[in-house]
Amino acid sequence: MLARPNQAWLVWGIDDQTHQVKGTTFDPFSARGSGNPSLTMWLTQKTQPRPDFEFQEVHHPDGRVVLMTIQAPRSAPLAFDGVRYIWVDSHKTSLSGHPDKERRIWSLLGGKADWSGEIVADASLEDLDPEAVDAARVRFTQYLINGNSDPACQEAIRAEAESWDLPTLLNKARVTREGRITRTALLLLGKDESAHFLAPADIRLSWIRRDAQNRTESSQHFSQPLILATERLFTRIRNVTIQYMRDDTLVPVAIPRYDNWVIREALHNCIAHQDYTLGGKVNVVEHPDRLVFGNLGQFIPPVLSGCWSTRLRRSITGTSGLSPPWFGCGWWIRSAAASAGCFRRSGIGSFLCRITWPMRRDTVPPGSK
Numbered sequence: 001m002l003a004r005p006n007q008a009w010l011v012w013g014i015d016d017q018t019h020q021v022k023g024t025t026f027d028p029f030s031a032r033g034s035g036n037p038s039l040t041m042w043l044t045q046k047t048q049p050r051p052d053f054e055f056q057e058v059h060h061p062d063g064r065v066v067l068m069t070i071q072a073p074r075s076a077p078l079a080f081d082g083v084r085y086i087w088v089d090s091h092k093t094s095l096s097g098h099p100d101k102e103r104r105i106w107s108l109l110g111g112k113a114d115w116s117g118e119i120v121a122d123a124s125l126e127d128l129d130p131e132a133v134d135a136a137r138v139r140f141t142q143y144l145i146n147g148n149s150d151p152a153c154q155e156a157i158r159a160e161a162e163s164w165d166l167p168t169l170l171n172k173a174r175v176t177r178e179g180r181i182t183r184t185a186l187l188l189l190g191k192d193e194s195a196h197f198l199a200p201a202d203i204r205l206s207w208i209r210r211d212a213q214n215r216t217e218s219s220q221h222f223s224q225p226l227i228l229a230t231e232r233l234f235t236r237i238r239n240v241t242i243q244y245m246r247d248d249t250l251v252p253v254a255i256p257r258y259d260n261w262v263i264r265e266a267l268h269n270c271i272a273h274q275d276y277t278l279g280g281k282v283n284v285v286e287h288p289d290r291l292v293f294g295n296l297g298q299f300i301p302p303v304l305s306g307c308w309s310t311r312l313r314r315s316i317t318g319t320s321g322l323s324p325p326w327f328g329c330g331w332w333i334r335s336a337a338a339s340a341g342c343f344r345r346s347g348i349g350s351f352l353c354r355i356t357w358p359m360r361r362d363t364v365p366p367g368s369k
Helices: 039-046 099-108 130-145 151-163 166-172 183-189 192-198 226-234 260-272 310-317 331-339 347-361
Strands: 007-012 053-060 063-071 083-088 091-094 205-210 216-222 241-244 253-256 282-286 291-294
Touching (some): 130 151, 130 183, 130 226, 183 331, 205 226, 226 260, 260 291, 260 331
Parallel strands (some): 205 282
Antiparallel strands (some): 007 063, 053 063, 282 291
């Protein structure tokens, strides 16, 4: 792929060292894959995205040769059984272990542009919600203060931030670009009536409560500005207090059913890693025993995907499929959301550890009262 060939070949009946024809008895048309499907069907099912290949036979005087012609993929690097590979010298290794090469491959495939950083020419500061802008100023100021432990410096930072006019604030928070309104600005801070600038993207968060039979009991939709919508959705979640008996005490401990930090991070990551070009919305489904967060996008980058089981990837991302690195709306909204204190820039590892540690430790046994 990095050499930009249009095709690749896998050849049977040729000596690897001398390249002399020696013949083969391998018959791809009668060979079967695991579970007894035809080899072609088995390879097609095991490979993502669906590969474009064909087998050919060459009857050479020195023996029969079989060629497998593989067309170069156009949408994503090929993965076999959920793993992408790359040749380094004469060794086959996982592509996820070479992130720089992986990024180059995605670049050659024409990865999506940063949708969230695109300028919206007809939008202006008048299309931003004043309450959301005030919230962004408070959060961004706190974000700057958190990086300095000196009280005097903190006060100086707070005073400087209060003196910024609106264009300066939004530029420094990476919400606008040189004073021009981006899609990120409208997503996080835009008025509800400014949603038409982002059409056909569906800029909504949906909260749905379902009973034990999966029937919808109640629901509510929250629109722009998303920086405020997340707080409003959070208030609808029933995070009841439960009594938990720890191993080191005879006195039950009152704890919330869900870790508020995990709810916050999961929701904000759904927003930041949503692929808005697909026209879907972020869903939070509240079941009696669990919360399910869903979006159209990818949360775990492929470089980390091998660290997590298929079951866990499904529970977090909604799919066990493979996507481009940080595939979603783009870097711009993630940077702006981090500046607004929505989540940590380096929080993926700590978030996944925090969300999976109770699962592995079984900290709160199922059915605890």
